[in-house]
């Protein structure tokens with residue numbers, strides 16, 4: 210059974226076995242715990258092989274062998290007294306028993322070695338059970354690891370749940386600009402109706418855009434075609450809180466503009482227009498940016514001067530339902546002028562008149578979206594009041610051109626941006642119904658809105674003189690495009706199983722109290 214004294218080759222070992230190892234093996238073989246000892250010797254042997262030249266004399270080798278023997282006996286005694294068997298040695302023991310190998314791997318050791326070793330059958334069977342449990346655990350871990358490796362391509366998400374990522378996204382081609390002419394532009398309310406059209410125009414013109422939005426009325430969908438473009442960044446942020454960034458220009462559009470939306474949370478509307486404007490002016494002051502405020506024709510209130518020039522001071526009810534927006538914008542204009550005078554901030558003030566176009570929200574609640582949605586669905590077109598009140602409507606691309614022209618001018622006083630083509634709301638209802646082929650909507654009158662301005666039309670001479678801007682799109686052409694947009698939206702909603710859109714009335718959104 211014992212191995213021959215001469216060196217022999219063993220799998221996994223390089224070079225001959227030193228004789229000292231074999232003497233130790235021989236003497237230990239007869240011992241009660243031969244299996245364990247042999248395992249330890251096997252672990253040590255390669256080291257001994259490698260360090261063979263450290264044993265120059267037989268005496269030294271002998272002394273060393275004795276020391277090793279004492280150490281091994283000590284290990285054996287502590288093993289026995291603990292009566293615990295490590296899983297490694299158990300596995301090894303089991304291998305030996307099942308393979309019938311002797312300590313030197315010759316395969317001639319009888320299985321009865323267990324009995325010789327004094328291990329009872331009970332111990333053996335409990336060891337075998339334990340080994341079985343460990344093997345099962347190991348195999349389930351292997352399976353889990355294999356699964357995880359297979360899922361690596363999906364970032365660990367199971368195949369059935371993984372959504373394939375688009376490999377490349379194509380963007381509209383944008384103009385190339387060098388460092389000198391390319392501007393870094395911040396647009397607050399950048400995911401909103403007007404903001405998103407402004408993003409488009411400036412992106413196509415090769416500028417770097419940071420669009421800020423709190424998504425109260427803005428939607429990611431409006432700017433999703435730019436997400437991932439190196440010149441574009443979308444930031445979810447509320448302007449009521451300060452925001453710090455290095456930019457050359459700030460278009461400050463953030464605020465709900467539709468009456469049902471700005472009346473929904475009047476306190477928040479006031480905060481957005483006051484604190485939000487202070488934050489943007491503070492930023493403009495720090496980074497020396499030019500800031501443009503999207504003000505409104507509502508600063509004229511229910512005007513007594515018609516059409517409205519910028520020199521008209523307005524007629525606003527400070528405690529009416531529209532005051533949160535009207536007065537919020539009036540304070541915002543005052544803040545702009547104060548920062549200009551006191552801090553030399555470069556300012557632009559655009560007074561925006563009624564604007565319409567694609568990307569208006571289905572629930573916007575303003576007259577254009579309401580009338581078009583009603584006409585497309587053959588529902589009654591609802592006029593608030595007797596319909597004699599007037600408005601002048603501009604298409605959104607004209608507004609965007611006006612905003613950019615104003616920003617790039619040197620003009621610091623307010624400028625009206627609107628289309629002077631004026632209609633009564635009654636006329637407007639008929640115009641829209643006639644533009645929707647086959648619409649059978651009836652036109653009905655409903656209760657009038659409190660403080661609803663009775664006439665509105667911009668005087669745009671200042672815009673023409675100072676920024677060389679005039680609207681280009683005929684109201685009818687703009688309406689046709691907008692009708693197509695809403696038709697597609699309604700179809701998309703239908704396909705998605707959503708209920709048909711209901712136009713929102715002023716105060717129709719449950720207001721917060």
Ligand SMILES: O=C(O)[C@H]1O[C@H](OP(=O)(O)OP(=O)(O)OC[C@H]2O[C@@H](n3ccc(=O)[nH]c3=O)[C@H](O)[C@@H]2O)[C@H](O)[C@@H](O)[C@@H]1O
Nearest residue numbers: 466505507561562563564575576579591592593598658661
């Ligand atoms: O569209 C805009 O740009 C402007 O819209 C609103 O001003 P408002 O003129 O009251 O806008 P609408 O809600 O569209 O109302 C226009 C007129 O149509 C009437 N209307 C509205 C909705 C409707 O279903 N039926 C209806 O007769 C209103 O009573 C009002 O007389 C905002 O207050 C302005 O800040 C914003 O600049």
